[in-house]
Amino acid sequence: MSTAFSTATTVDEALAALAGGARPVAGGTDLVVGARQGKALLPESLVAIHRVAELRGVEDVDGGLRLGPLATHAEVVAHRSVRERFTALADASAIVGSHATRAHGTIGGNLMNASPAMETGGPLLCLDATVSLRSATGTRAVAVGDLFAGPGSTVAASDELLVSVDLPPPAPGTGSAYVRLEYRRQMEIAVVGATAVVALEAGTVTGARLAITALAPTIRRVPEAEDALLGTTAEGGAVTAAARAAADGSFPISDVRASERYRKAMAEVIARRAIGVALARARGQDVPVPASGSHA
Ligand SMILES: Cc1cc2nc3c(=O)[nH]c(=O)nc-3n(C[C@H](O)[C@H](O)[C@H](O)COP(=O)(O)OP(=O)(O)OC[C@H]3O[C@@H](n4cnc5c(N)ncnc54)[C@H](O)[C@@H]3O)c2cc1C
Structure with missing residues (x-):
């Protein structure tokens, strides 16, 4: 054919x-x-x-961020606002594939491919991103949380094009991180991944988002893990409870890369690391991008 x-x-x-x-x-x-x-x-x-110029670019919009679907991972990770205020997304784009993959692979392609192991889905979900889907008959906004219909599938109709990804301004005191378990740094996809976004006010967690990657048929948030952090000072007990809830909310598969049992065990470890880095960043500590591989 x-x-x-x-x-x-x-x-x-x-x-x-x-x-x-x-x-x-x-x-x-x-x-x-x-x-x-x-x-x-x-x-x-x-x-x-x-070659569609209007689908390119990463721009600051009213304290938030607008990504053209053609923004490459290399462009995303190089953008100052992404690194400073939407850091989990920088962590994610920084570890996609190799230099060549990041130079060509786009945010739009990553989202619309809808792999349960995709890197940017968790950060975009936890940062409350919305996508605009346009067809010849109109445009509709869909929250990233409603975009994924299953492994490799989205709610977009076949005649709909993703034309932008919009992120609202993060609340003051927000820190975020995406961490993946990987067997090697380049040319790898997540064996297990976790995103954490936390907002702190006078040391208390006033906002919490936690999503798991490669641990369910789609990227998904785990409300029980978020509840374990909310209203606490995020001391060890709350973080441990949240990480355990992330593992309890996981329904992984076994494949050539890892068994279901190993993935579930690692879910707790990776969720704890993601929460730890997000908290450190919310407290003003400088944790380098990508957080994956740092030992916070
Ligand atoms: C060697 C290698 C390593 C990789 N490593 C990783 C990794 O570590 N992490 C990871 O997450 N991914 C990884 N990937 C997968 C891939 O690079 C990313 O998912 C990338 O972001 C895809 O973007 P693209 O523009 O190349 O998508 P394309 O291949 O062009 O498209 C992917 C899908 O999205 C659809 N699509 C694209 N743009 C739009 C749009 N605007 N509107 C509607 N539908 C659209 C296409 O029709 C297609 O179904 C890897 C790939 C390779 C080859």
Whole structure:
């Protein structure tokens, strides 16, 4: 089977192609690389969107952040606001694949590929991001928490293009972190991952978000872990309870990379590390990006 291939230079051109049955390709590091590896056939029709200028960029908007879906992981991790105020996202983009993967792989592609092991999903979920999905007939906003429908699938219709990812301003006193268990640094995906976002007011946790990665069919928050932190001073007992709740909220699979039992055991360890780094950052300590691999 041969694949029909076109290139869009505007969003409208891309939407027209999608309405005609084409599938968008951004960096191609999931879609094309996966086809080459035999994971799935290439779609019958592809529209390349990498030349659509309006889908690029990372910009500060009213204290929040707007990411064009074509923002590459390299651009995301280099952006000052991302590193300073949306740090969990910087942690995540910093460890995607290799230098080459980060130079081509995009935020939009990472989200829409919807892997349960994707790096940026947890941070975007915990940072309350919303995506805009546009088709030839209109645009709708979907919270990242409502985007994933299952492993490899989203609620987006086939004629909808992700056109932006918006993050609201974090509350004062917020620190965040994404940590993954990895067997090596480059060319790796998460065996287990955790995102923590905490807000502190006079030493008390007034906001808490915790999400797990590669531990359930989709990236998901664990409300029991968040409740264990809220209203506490985040001393050891509260952090341990939250990390245990993260493990209890995990339903991993066994595969070539790890057994279900090992993943569940590591969920507690990685969640504790993510919470520890998020707390340290909320307290003003400088924990380098990426947090994964630091020993906080
Ligand atoms: C060697 C290697 C290492 C990797 N390591 C990691 C890793 O450590 N962590 C990780 O999370 N991922 C990893 N990946 C996966 C991949 O690099 C990322 O998911 C990347 O962000 C995908 O972006 P892309 O632009 O290349 O997506 P593409 O392959 O272009 O697209 C992926 C999917 O998203 C859809 N899509 C793309 N853009 C849009 C849009 N704007 N609107 C609607 N749908 C869209 C496509 O149709 C396709 O279904 C790795 C890949 C490789 C090849």
